[in-house]
Amino acid sequence: ATVGEPARRDTRAANRKLFTGSATTEDIFHMMDYDPVGGPSNPIAPQVEWLQEDQNGIEGALRLGLQYQGPPGRVHGGVIAWLLDAALSRALHAAFRLGVTGTLNIRYLAATPIEDSIHCRARITGQEGRKIFVEGGIWHGDTQTVSAEGIWLTPKSLG
Template sequence: MSAMPMERQELGDDEVTARAGLAARVRELAEAAVLTGAGAAEAAAVADEIEALTARLAVERRGAPPYVASSEGIMERHTANPVNGTLNPFAPPVDLEVTPDGAVRAEFTLSPLFEGPPSYVHGGVSAMVLDQALGMAAAVSGTPGMTATLELRYRRPTPLGVPLVVEARFSRVEGRKVHASGSITGPDGRVTVEATAMFIMPERFITSQY
């Protein structure tokens, strides 16, 4: 028996703005929690305040992330995406855009929340960003799909706290399969991570979940 799709709340413009602001403040709070020099007593006191605020937000709790309907009436769920979701406080976020030549590109900066080796980005975070960019590039081809394979080559450490560029594009479509490639580049113009991936469009999309 398949699971029943969860009901999703549609947000209006004012709600999106308010929740995006909330996510941004929580993102700042998370970074402050990692970097604070406050003593144990102060940290405990702030934790109590945060617990109270969390309880306020949880009074009305829904079973699934909200969505925003586009001008075409399509349900947009990327608002809660862990890479580019403006309503997700754990997303950097990476503002991916499609360029006139069909590439997917974004300039972004990662905070210490995403640290792996000291002063460098965690390799899994780089993989997450590239997976999202490559998946969006696959969608640009007209054949969106789910990740089937993702291969990465870490050329050099990716630095934290500086502007990075991710760029991806699809290379070919084979039926329901789309192949794409991309990279993350540091501020010096050198590639830090390269990736190739294959995405497969499911035979059926469960439209009630999208």
């Protein structure tokens, strides 16, 4: 009852269009409505305030509650991976590019605190054929707690 009933979008149609090469920018944002990180119609999604979303990359601010805790006082490593997979993917969408995660490498550099303000950032660093290279991370204040890099693959129908 607290979450309410958000308007439902037809994400299946948008997904089909994406992988046949006929998706529009509007279709991409219809898909993002239920995104597992930041999707406003997804009641389990950590809510992100997107501060930057453009061809230079993305930056989002968020606070993860106790439901995302792993070790005492710290964000669970799996939640970190989930967040970064979504953030790096969002960097592609912000640059009007499409791809699916091929690889995702994560380095845990320091503890990411629970119930405190953190930022995630990501940007595209290059492309070779269908492979799009993306990097990013999570920061707590000026301290980078996690770094990530990966390769996203453009669907063959678009390549």
